[in-house]
Amino acid sequence: MTSSSSANTTKGSTLDRVLQVLAIVAHSRGQLNRESIAEQLSMPIASANKLINQLIVLGHLQENIIGRVIAGPNLQSLSHDILKNxxxxxxxxxxxxxxxxxxxxxxxxxxxxxxxxxxxxxxxxxxxxxxxxxxxxxxxxxxxxxxxxxxxxxxxxxxxxxxxxxxxxxxxxxxxxxxxxxxxxxxxxxxxxxxxxxxxxxxxxxxxxxxxxxxxxxxxxxxxxxxxxxxxxxxxxxxxxxxxxxxxxxxxxxxxxxxxx
Missing domain, CATH: 3.30.450.40 (GAF domain)
Known part of the structure; x- marks a missing residue:
């Protein structure tokens, strides 16, 4: 049975990974693909793919026509709202x-x-x-x-x-x-x-x-x-x-x- 502290650590680690992925994409200006993001995170490509897919489903990320990972509509809207405020x-x-x-x-x-x-x-x-x-x-x-x-x-x-x-x-x-x-x-x-x-x-x-x-x-x-x-x-x-x-x-x-x- 997983302890409460272990569960919190796992949740924290996942959130950290999500924020790291979003930060990397925001700074890459559309120049990184999935493999490059996994490499920067020191993550197995399968794990990075799973996380990126989840963020794409949520609308925070998307892939452009040449396979580069870029900000999705939800993340773009959020960033614009932050700038506006x-x-x-x-x-x-x-x-x-x-x-x-x-x-x-x-x-x-x-x-x-x-x-x-x-x-x-x-x-x-x-x-x-x-x-x-x-x-x-x-x-x-x-x-x-x-x-x-x-x-x-x-x-x-x-x-x-x-x-x-x-x-x-x-x-x-x-x-x-x-x-x-x-x-x-x-x-x-x-x-x-x-x-x-x-x-x-x-x-x-x-x-x-x-x-x-x-x-x-x-x-x-x-x-x-x-x-x-x-x-x-x-x-x-x-x-x-x-x-x-x-x-x-x-x-x-x-x-x-x-x-x-």
Missing amino acids: QRFSEQRTSVLQRLADTIGETCGISVPNGIEMIYFERVNCNWPLQINLAEGSPVPIAASASGKLYLASLDTSIRENVLQHMGLTEYTPKTITNDGLFLEELSRIAEQGFGEDNEEFVDGMVAISVPIGSGALSFGYLFCHAPSFRTSLDQLKTHLPELRSAAQEILEFTLGELKTE
Whole structure:
């Protein structure tokens, strides 16, 4: 018969494993498969598979089209709710509002979600005519400034795998649909350090994006988009210093909040 203390220890160990798996997936940015997670946990692959399967059934994890383990809908929703309720949310909104006022166009934050990007937070410009993509809206990862910047941050082999399984959808006449040209575009974006969308997702919309953090310490992407008749892509690029400064400010708020948790 199992003692109460032994049962509690087992439950604690299982909970620890669950939290470890979720932490590893959250930090891996979609680059780990089941075997890699088992290796990081020093667990037999059969045990890791069982735990991962349970978390997939519960909606906390999912596997993408190339077999990498990523956050599931429940975990994504929870993480977004946590970010929304953090004490620095008003400061973050203030930074976005100041940036939107300075540039005169809509600014926001997007986060990767499988093969899409999610508009996590945004502040609209004051122009009567706006391109309204509401908070929570999914945008294609291969045709958006933030999405291309995210893909460009991945290893070259992973970019190729993602592209092979994802394919390229044409949204406008300017969408890049040739695999070779798209990989060249990602290499160029990786080198320049910012993403750009030249009317590739929405006809008549241009956008730029910079990372909030870098490497494993990434909290999403700060973007700015505008109608091309009012602001050209080259004009938006002149505001990259302001975007990078705002991204650094948001990063510092985020790190400060995490240290107090």
